[in-house]
Amino acid sequence: MPVGEKITKGEPLFKIRQGERTLTFLSPVSGKIAKINPIIFESPQTILKDPYLNGWIIMIEPEDIASEVKNLLIGxxxxxxxxxxxxxxxxxxxxxxxxxxxxxxxxxxxxxxxxxxxxxxxxxxxxxxxxxxxxxxx
Structure with missing residues (x-):
């Protein structure tokens, strides 16, 4: 998905491949793609090595943050x-x-x-x- 494209909660967001198999991840919120992490294209192993800091994949700018945040787990x-x-x-x-x-x-x-x-x-x-x-x- 390119930056700026709209996504709806529950739609396929990205896929991760292991060998010939893939896993499809769904969007947790509705909104638009704000940023895609360039590091994962240069070094895909970053997702496994550092998933909570540098291994993030995509940022979504929520369409309606007030209603979306109610459905997210925090802290x-x-x-x-x-x-x-x-x-x-x-x-x-x-x-x-x-x-x-x-x-x-x-x-x-x-x-x-x-x-x-x-x-x-x-x-x-x-x-x-x-x-x-x-x-x-x-």
Missing amino acids: SEASKWLKNEIRRFREFISKEAPKFSPALELTLADGGLVIKGVLQNVDAKTWEKFEKEFIQQS
């Missing part, structure tokens, strides 16, 4: 949501792990960390399930 609510999403992801991987990596199931069972790139070896059905449950949830 401790955002932190609580993120912790819950990490828990949900661990549960998701633990449930799906035996299908593609029995060793991963053992690692998670004893409280181990989720392995970087854990989704790259999953089958298409699990990939789509992940996208639906985590990326395109409303």
Whole structure:
């Protein structure tokens, strides 16, 4: 999407590719594209290495900030949501792990960390399930 283009909440905003697979991210708000981070084109790994500072992807100028901000999580609510999403992801991987990596199931069972790139070896059905449950949830 070019800078200045209008986007509606829930519309596809951008895609991220891992190998031949993609994940489609939806716009969290309605508004116009204000800025696209040039760093991610020069160094796409920045998204993984520094997602909260330099790895941002796109800025949207909300159409009606007063109504949009009511639907966004801020501060401790955002932190609580993120912790819950990490828990949900661990549960998701633990449930799906035996299908593609029995060793991963053992690692998670004893409280181990989720392995970087854990989704790259999953089958298409699990990939789509992940996208639906985590990326395109409303």
